[in-house]
Amino acid sequence: EIVMTQSPATLSVSPGERATLSCRASQSVSSNLAWYQQKPGQAPRLLIYGASTRATGIPARFSGSGSGTEFTLTISSLQSDDFAVYYCQQYNDWPPSFGQGTKLEIK
Amino acid sequence: EVQLVESGGGLVKPGGSLRLSCAASGFPFSTYSMNWVRQAPGKGLEWVSSISSRSSYIFYADSVQGRFTISRDNAKNSLYLQMNSLRAEDTAVYYCAGSQLVPVDWFDPWGQGTLVTVSS
Numbered sequence: 001e002i003v004m005t006q007s008p009a010t011l012s013v014s015p016g017e018r019a020t021l022s023c024r025a026s027q028s029v030s031s032n033l034a035w036y037q038q039k040p041g042q043a044p045r046l047l048i049y050g051a052s053t054r055a056t057g058i059p060a061r062f063s064g065s066g067s068g069t070e071f072t073l074t075i076s077s078l079q080s081d082d083f084a085v086y087y088c089q090q091y092n093d094w095p096p097s098f099g100q101g102t103k104l105e106i107k
Numbered sequence: 108e109v110q111l112v113e114s115g116g117g118l119v120k121p122g123g124s125l126r127l128s129c130a131a132s133g134f135p136f137s138t139y140s141m142n143w144v145r146q147a148p149g150k151g152l153e154w155v156s157s158i159s160s161r162s163s164y165i166f167y168a169d170s171v172q173g174r175f176t177i178s179r180d181n182a183k184n185s186l187y188l189q190m191n192s193l194r195a196e197d198t199a200v201y202y203c204a205g206s207q208l209v210p211v212d213w214f215d216p217w218g219q220g221t222l223v224t225v226s227s
Contacts, residue, residue: 034213036152043202044152046215055215087152091211095168098152 002026002090006099012107015078021102023071023088032092035064035073038101039084047086048073080106109133109216111203116221123193123225129186129203129218137181140209143188145199146220155201156188157209166210171197193225 003026013019023033031051036044046055048064051071061076075082083106088099115127129141143155156177157166165177176189186203200220206212 032211036214043217043219044214045217046213049213049215089152089213091213094166094210096154096211098154100151 001095002029002093002097004088004090004097004099006086006088006102008102009100010103010105012105013078014107015080017078017107019075019078019082019104021073021075021086021104023066023073023099025069025071025090027093028068029090029092031067032090033064033066033071034089034091035062036087036089037082037084038087044087075104078104111205111216111218113201113203113218113221116201116223118224118226119193120227121194121225124189124191125193125223127188127190127201127203127221127223131184131186131203131205134205134216136184136205139205140207140212141177141179141186142204142206142214143177143186144202144204144214144217145197145223146202147196147199150199153199157206158186159209164209190223193223195225197223198225199223 005024007022033051035048038044052064063074065072085101085103087101110132112130140159142157158177174192178187202220203218204214
């Protein structure tokens with residue numbers, strides 16, 4: 001099974017600033033990487049698939065990059081609605097696997 | 108509006124059984140593969156099981172293989188998860204989620220989840 005490792009576990013950023021979240025795969029997943037946002041008490045929401053393609057309705061301030069084993073989710077100018085937990089997920093190999101999450105909190 | 112609504116969660120004793128349901132609307136359910144993903148309290152996401160659009164292909168995580176059974180009824184736009192021999196470690200919120208492919212793909216859309224608690 002491919003192990004996904006996210007860093008940092010918690011990221012403190014001020015509104016309006018940029019946030020950079022990292023995700024590393026234990027072996028190459030090509031560009032078969034998705035990012036999700038989850039707010040307390042809510043289901044995850046798909047943000048990015050194919051490592052860099054925004055899902056329908058996702059604002060342009062969210063961007064994804066990377067391939068192989070190293071991936072990044074960047075939120076260019078944080079809004080209050082963006083503070084949540086973010087998960088990466090690989091879908092290159094079975095079984096699909098998630099990172100442990102990065103909690104983005106207000107500084 | 109795209110909607111997935113889970114039901115059937117609750118409190119069950121270890122060794123017991125439970126059947127979860129997921130009702131879909133607002134998208135072509137019969138053309139989507141469907142999945143169950145769970146989240147233990149305060150923990151991350153764990154894929155549980157997948158079923159292809161016509162039920163031709165079914166996959167399970169090792170942790171539930173032989174105990175859980177996924178099924179679907181396209182005529183009723185519904186997905187199911189029969190859970191037997193439940194253990195304390197099965198305690199989680201169970202989400203149904205759609206995907207385009209099995210056995211691996213990204214997950215979208217998602218339901219709001221139903222809580223399963225396994226405790227004596």
